[in-house]
Amino acid sequence: MKMEEARRLAREQRDSAALLGLVPYAVYLGLRIDMADPAAPVLHLPFKKSLIGNSALPAIHGGVVASFMESAALMHLLLMLDEQRVPKSIDFSIDYLRSAHAEDSYASCAVERLGRRVAQVQIRCWQANPAKPVALARAHFLLAGDEPA
Amino acid sequence: MSNQHFYDTLRRSYATSVxxxxxxGIELTRIDGEAAEARLPCKPEFLGDVERQLIHTGVITTLIDSICGIALLAHIGKPTRIATLDLRVDYLRPSRPGKDLVCRAECYRLTEQIAFLRATVWQDDPAAPVASCLAAFMRTGRPGETSARSGLQ
Incomplete structure (x- = not known):
C-alpha cells in the first residue's frame, strides 16, 4: 500500500496497521499507535516476555527501549509530515533514567526543528507513571524532501 | 574465578539470561578483557524501510547496547551490576538485509563507578562501519558487592 493511503487511514480512520506495515521492525516489536489525540499520537509498546533483557529483575532490554523510541520517532514523522518515503536515521542519543519494568511502555514525540532536509525529534518514554520517564532521547532524521520516489 | 572461566560463564549465560x-539471534563471537564481538544474522522482520530495503536502526542500537554490556562485564572480569546511562549512535551508512551485522565493543575507561565504552557495527568491511557509538555505563552495585541482579551469573 502506498504511504499516502496508509497515512490517510491512520489519520482519518485511526487505523495505523498499514502505516506500521511500512516498518516491519515496528511490527516485530509489537508497536501500536494511539491516535485519540490526532495532534499528539502516543506510541504504545505492549509488554511481552521476549522483550526482557534482564530476567533477574525482570526488566525490558535497554536496547528495546531505545529501538522503541527510535521507532516511535519514525512513526511520529510518518504520521505528522507528508513524506513520501521513510525518513533515514542520522543519529540517535538516549539517556536512561530508570530501568524499564516488565509492563507496557509509552512514548510521545515532538518535532523541535523541521528543516527542508533534516528533522530533529525529542522522544519521551514512560510506563505506569507519565511523570517518571524511563528514558529521554533525541534523534535526527534525513527527509526525502523532493527526492524522486 | 579465573578470567577465562568468567568469560565462559558470561558466554553461556548470555542467551538464556537475556x-x-x-x-x-545475537551470537557472541569474541569475549575477553579487551573487547566483545558479536554477529547478528538479519531477518526480514528487521527491516525499517521496505521500499529501500534497509535494516531498522533500532536493531543496530539493540545490538550495540547488548555488546557494550558484555564487553564491560568482561572488562571488569567478575559479576557486577551495571546499567546503561546513555548512548549515542551515529548511523554512518545504510545497512542492507541479507548480510550479517557485526558489532565490536570495548571499554576504554573504567572508574570506580562509571565506565566509558565505544562500539562499531559493520557488515562486510570493518573499515566501512554502518554505525559507531559512544556509551556511558554505571556500576550500580555498591563497592565490593556482587549481586545476582546483574542478570548474568
Missing part, C-alpha cells in the same frame, strides 16, 4: 538476545 531473553531478547536469544529472540533476535
Amino acid at each position: 531473553p531478547h538476545v536469544g529472540e533476535l
Whole structure:
C-alpha cells in the first residue's frame, strides 16, 4: 500500500496497521499507535516476555527501549509530515533514567526543528507513571524532501 | 574465578539470561578483557524501510547496547551490576538485509563507578562501519558487592 493511503487511514480512520506495515521492525516489536489525540499520537509498546533483557529483575532490554523510541520517532514523522518515503536515521542519543519494568511502555514525540532536509525529534518514554520517564532521547532524521520516489 | 572461566560463564549465560538476545539471534563471537564481538544474522522482520530495503536502526542500537554490556562485564572480569546511562549512535551508512551485522565493543575507561565504552557495527568491511557509538555505563552495585541482579551469573 502506498504511504499516502496508509497515512490517510491512520489519520482519518485511526487505523495505523498499514502505516506500521511500512516498518516491519515496528511490527516485530509489537508497536501500536494511539491516535485519540490526532495532534499528539502516543506510541504504545505492549509488554511481552521476549522483550526482557534482564530476567533477574525482570526488566525490558535497554536496547528495546531505545529501538522503541527510535521507532516511535519514525512513526511520529510518518504520521505528522507528508513524506513520501521513510525518513533515514542520522543519529540517535538516549539517556536512561530508570530501568524499564516488565509492563507496557509509552512514548510521545515532538518535532523541535523541521528543516527542508533534516528533522530533529525529542522522544519521551514512560510506563505506569507519565511523570517518571524511563528514558529521554533525541534523534535526527534525513527527509526525502523532493527526492524522486 | 579465573578470567577465562568468567568469560565462559558470561558466554553461556548470555542467551538464556537475556531473553531478547536469544529472540533476535545475537551470537557472541569474541569475549575477553579487551573487547566483545558479536554477529547478528538479519531477518526480514528487521527491516525499517521496505521500499529501500534497509535494516531498522533500532536493531543496530539493540545490538550495540547488548555488546557494550558484555564487553564491560568482561572488562571488569567478575559479576557486577551495571546499567546503561546513555548512548549515542551515529548511523554512518545504510545497512542492507541479507548480510550479517557485526558489532565490536570495548571499554576504554573504567572508574570506580562509571565506565566509558565505544562500539562499531559493520557488515562486510570493518573499515566501512554502518554505525559507531559512544556509551556511558554505571556500576550500580555498591563497592565490593556482587549481586545476582546483574542478570548474568
